[in-house]
Amino acid sequence: MSLRYALLALLRVGPLSGYELQKLFSESVGHVWHAPDSQIYPELRRMETAGLIRGEEQTRGERGRRRIYHATEDGAEAFFEWINEPMEYSRVRDPAHLRAAYLESAEPEAAREFLADHARQHTELLDRWQSEIDRILSGEHPMLQRRLLAIPESERERAIAFKVFAYEGLVERAKAEIRWAKRGLRLLGDLNP
Amino acid sequence: MSLRYALLALLRVGPLSGYELQKLFSESVGHVWHAPDSQIYPELRRMETAGLIRGEEQTRGERGRRRIYHATEDGAEAFFEWINEPMEYSRVRDPAHLRAAYLESAEPEAAREFLADHARQHTELLDRWQSEIDRILSGEHPMLQRRLLAIPESERERAIAFKVFAYEGLVERAKAEIRWAKRGLRLLGDLNP
DNA sequence: CTAAACATGTAAAGCGTTACATGATTCG
DNA sequence: CGAATCATGTAACGCTTTACATGTTTAG
Known part of the structure; x- marks a missing residue:
């Protein structure tokens, strides 16, 4: 579930495409929470379904397309709930x-x-x-x-x-x-x- | 996969029942690698299928039963392979x-x-x-x-x-x-x- | 024209978590 | 006879990893 909030943390600052998000991710939050692109793209879709973000399809050149995501009100709220809620520590496994x-x-x-x-x-x-x-x-x-x-x-x-x-x-x-x-x-x- | 070797580490010292194993686990390796019993019992079955350990069914009283496991040669070998092989570090996720x-x-x-x-x-x-x-x-x-x-x-x-x-x-x-x-x-x- | 960067995913397998489920035996 | 301890699992769900899969655009 942390990936979701790591992505929201970036998106709350401003709209980004999946690709931009993934690049910025790897050189910011990624230092604390690794996630490969194959996990980021599907998670963005799920977050959109959940109403936390909304994506707008853009065209790039003739056939290219990309999806620009921005956080919704629900998304911002979910982020603040997460950051303010007590952490659940998982068991030792080292x-x-x-x-x-x-x-x-x-x-x-x-x-x-x-x-x-x-x-x-x-x-x-x-x-x-x-x-x-x-x-x-x-x-x-x-x-x-x-x-x-x-x-x-x-x-x-x-x-x-x-x-x-x-x-x-x-x-x-x-x-x-x-x-x-x-x-x-x-x-x-x-x-x- | 670590659970498997944590269990082998205990079993190589001598035979134990699933229950004993689980108890000893929680007060020894369990301090470094947590595992609930619902994970230990099925893993023991899988390890037996893989030939790393062998279990012998015992009866306890009239209807009671328990399974005493011991490490096989293959199991001991697998343990030594594991302990001598280079570690694979997983990505940061904190x-x-x-x-x-x-x-x-x-x-x-x-x-x-x-x-x-x-x-x-x-x-x-x-x-x-x-x-x-x-x-x-x-x-x-x-x-x-x-x-x-x-x-x-x-x-x-x-x-x-x-x-x-x-x-x-x-x-x-x-x-x-x-x-x-x-x-x-x-x-x-x-x-x- | 070709390599790098842009762009987005699917599928399968493994591991772990949580909740549920059940019964026997022994000690006081 | 009731509680503690002994004893062993199943099922469902979710996260992560890894591998696979594909195509477009832009800069040199």
């Missing part, structure tokens, strides 16, 4: 730490690979999120820029502060994962001399 | 941080609730994981005790060190989430005087 719990049974080389890979993965994520923060602070973030134009100037600083705060949480978590994986590599070295 | 990214649009009271709840959730997880570490170190952990009896003494210290290490990663992550949520609460206070 593949990496499940593996880690049985690392003693792995071959040392495989264990080393696992931990090095874990550090690598989270370093990549860290870089992505860190550069999002940089783009937000430098005013280069395309989606945020559009959003800021839609709200009164007095609220802009607040909006920026919250965005940065959200990404900082991810950055801190990634750092914790990297520290942990590196400590694991040292542990491995100590236990397999 | 409901809490998605919400956080749009917290500026929430009512201040709802934002405060969200962050307080986030801290609460992760404090609960932290306590669970921390007490798992305590149980591992004090030798009270039932599943680990069984496992330790199945391996040579020389490897026991190593097995304990890895188990603790796995849970420490979760503990550190939970601490990072709590710090973040609390910083968010301070931020909220500053922005909504």
